[in-house]
Amino acid sequence: MSDLFVQAKQAILATDKEKALEIAKRHLDAGGEPLEIISQGFVPGITEVGEQFGRGTLFLPELIMAAEAMMAVTDVLSAAMAESGQAGSATPAGSILVATVKGDVHDIGKGIAVAMFKANGYTVHDLGRDVEVGDIIDAAEKNGSRVIATSALLTTTMGEQKKLEETLKKSKLREKYVTLVAGAPVTQRWANRIGADIYAENAHTGVVRVSEKLMAG
Amino acid sequence: MGMAIAHAQASGMGGMRTAGDLVARVQLAKGYRIREAKAYVAEKLGVSVRDLVDPVIMGEVRSDMGLGTMMPLAHTPKGIECKFNIARVLDIKINCLDNFRGKTGL
Amino acid sequence: MGKILTRMGDGSPVELSPAELRQDLEDGSADAADRGNVPGLDExxxxxLVELFTRRDRFVGVDVGNEVVLTYDGAALKFKRHCLFEERLHVLTLYEKMFGADTVELGHVDYSYKPVKPIVNYEQGTLEMGLLTTHSPLIYGAMPNLGLYTRPDGPCPNPMELLPQGKIKEARAAYEDMVEEAVRDIVFVVGSMYESGADGFNLDTVGASGDADVLASFLALEKLRAKYPxxxxxVGMAGEFVLGMHGELEYGGKRLAGLYPHQQVGLAEKAGAVIFGPVVNTNTDQTIPWNLARTVVFTRACSKASSIPVHANMGMGVGAVPVTDFPPVDVLSRAxxxxxxxxxxxGL
Structure with a gap:
């Protein structure tokens, strides 16, 4: 790995937005490919941030700051790609709608997921907590989200995730979205039973599984 | 609550059937770890540590000392009456007994 | 040896070969040892553990002499969840006489200190009645639940709305305000119930809202011990490590965020806890052998570091108990x- 790529990773780990932007600029000035430094420098940085958060060695405010640094460099590198006529964006990410289901006011896990998805270049539409299934679908239809992620902390509210799947099917919208379910009582078994596409044990796993799913098409 | 029963069967001391409640009282009152708490209770009751989880032996000890039994007969201590005996036998403070004395003038 | 029947972390059955069982035990141990920087399992x-999982007993128990004391969280409320509308004091006697409970626990249906504040007199009356009729130590339990101090339920801005907007300073200030509010409520409710005669208290699910939740609990505990020696x-924890939602809060000169059970217990003791309840989360993507090995590594490190009694949390989704409402007794009893x-x- 080149020294600059190592520095790019370190800048994200240090949550140093200015340093990250300076490195991105140096790379572009030297004629480097935007995607190269993203995939070999900045993305490994934000991946490690996610892993460290999951291990309790890095905390939410730092995750937020790392996300801001990541968003700043991807803006610059995406603009550079557009200028040079390259298609697409500097990250493979898309748009995701996130909500805690109706009847559930627990939003800590959702908040962490929002930060983690933003850190990985996703556009996040956060509907908050206690959100009706109908409102989730309406919002996804309006904002063009590709992924609908719901969180339920209670066994008494996780049924709303099933209701979401059923409503999407009845509305003939199911194939349009990738659905993700998460929350303390939620398991892969539950995801399989209700027909959700992705189960996420934690925010970091959620990002990894959504990215894999979107890249697989 | 089914889980509570399973844990009680797998690992618990047995509560009032044995001396589980008494060992728990000593943990709370003195902050003793389990070995120390069991040894303390056994010594105060005059039984072996192993006897503390034996419902036959402890049933008799509790009955003799008025520490509360699973099926209390007429004229035997019940509820707070047992707590006075427990506090004396174990030589520990039981918080609610001070209130009881205060309210009753005992 | 044939296949060994055990379960995944979600409770579903799975069969493992002896080699797979051994591998899962080694991997679970290694994961905890690596994360907690503590010793793993030895031969x-x-x-x-191999013997434990390969034996064919449906239910197992500790060897005679190894029995421990049981404390509970939300015990009196669990009847309600099953739509059994037993009066709370009756539930205490059921635990005491029918469930083999070593302690009994009274709690309000909301199971948080804040909502008890305005009705504390009624709770005191209920507790005082319970103390007259029960025999076992009667503990009053509730959660610090800092989430109840954010708008619209409380006076503080919601950090989980501020943080994703990058308003870190404001979010941290909100957490600090929440700590002050929660300390006041915990001290008021616990103090009132102590004066009514409770034998003990359970600060349960400490850290559910992250490091601020832990700090509030420890500060409240300090004040309570000063007033009632x-x-x-x-102190029962919420998760295996303290979530750094604020990230910079300290207690006793140590940053709370990221502390694992063996690092938490000393601080709980310093604050005045008499019993510590560590938590290790169950991973539903892994088998119970993997989870149990991992849980043993973390919990043993905590027990060794402690000089106060340690009662590990072993409910749904923690302590290698599967994430399912009715954990099967085969794996529950083994754990x-x-x-x-x-x-x-x-204790447990």
């Missing part, structure tokens, strides 16, 4: 036995 531990408080015997626990 004797592996032999114990004999008060007995159990119960192994945790007590391999970790030198004082």
């Amino acid at each position: 004797e531990d592996f032999r114990y 004999d008060i007995a408080v159990e 119960s036995k192994a945790l007590v015997e391999l970790c030198g626990l004082d």
Whole structure:
């Protein structure tokens, strides 16, 4: 790995937005490919941030700051790609709608997921907590989200995730979205039973599984 | 609550059937770890540590000392009456007994 | 040897070969040792666990002499969840006489200190009645639940709305305000119930809202111990490490965020806890052998670091108990036995 790529990773780990932007600029000035430094420098940085958060060695405010640094460099590198006529964006990410289901006011896990998805270049539409299934679908239809992620902390509210799947099917919208379910009582078994596409044990796993799913098409 | 029963069967001391409640009282009152708490209770009751989880032996000890039994007969201590005996036998403070004395003038 | 029937972390059945069982035990141990920077299992531990999972008993228990004390969280409320509308004091007697409980616990349906504040007199009356009729130590339990202090339920801005907007300073200030509010409520409710005669208290699910939740609990505990030197408080945690939602809060000169059970227990003791309840989360993507090995490593490190009784949390989704409402007794009893015997626990 080149020294600059190592520095790019370190800048994200240090949550140093200015340093990250300076490195991105140096790379572009030297004629480097935007995607190269993203995939070999900045993305490994934000991946490690996610892993460290999951291990309790890095905390939410730092995750937020790392996300801001990541968003700043991807803006610059995406603009550079557009200028040079390259298609697409500097990250493979898309748009995701996130909500805690109706009847559930627990939003800590959702908040962490929002930060983690933003850190990985996703556009996040956060509907908050206690959100009706109908409102989730309406919002996804309006904002063009590709992924609908719901969180339920209670066994008494996780049924709303099933209701979401059923409503999407009845509305003939199911194939349009990738659905993700998460929350303390939620398991892969539950995801399989209700027909959700992705189960996420934690925010970091959620990002990894959504990215894999979107890249697989 | 089914889980509570399973844990009680797998690992618990047995509560009032044995001396589980008494060992728990000593943990709370003195902050003793389990070995120390069991040894303390056994010594105060005059039984072996192993006897503390034996419902036959402890049933008799509790009955003799008025520490509360699973099926209390007429004229035997019940509820707070047992707590006075427990506090004396174990030589520990039981918080609610001070209130009881205060309210009753005992 | 044929296949060994055990379960995944979600409770579903799975069959493992002896080699797969051994591998899962080694991997679970290694994961905890790596994360917590604590010693993993040794060969004797592996032999114990292999024997535990390969024996065909439907239900197992600790060896005679290894029994421990049981404390509970939300015990009186669990009837309600099953739509059994037993009066709370009756529930205490059911636990005491029918469930083999070593302690009984009274709690308000909301199971948080804040909502008890305006009705504390009614709770005191209920507790005082319970103390007259029960025999076992009567503990009053509730959660610090800092989430109840954010708008619209409380006076503080919601950090989980501020943080994703990058408003870190404002979010941290909100957490600090929440700590002050929660300390006041915990001290008021616990103090009132202590004066009514409770034998002990459970500060349960400490850290559910992250490091601020832990700080509030410890600060409240300090104040309570100063005012009531004999008060007995159990601190039961919410997760295996303290989530750094604020990230910079300290207690006793140590940053709270990121602390694992063996690092949490000393601070709880310093604050005045009489019993500590560590938590290790169950991973539903892994098998119970993997989870149990991992849980033993973390919990044993905590037990060794402690000089106060340690009552490990072993409910749904923690302590190698599957994430399912009715955990099967085959794995539940194995987890119960192994945790007590391999970790030198004082209770569950």
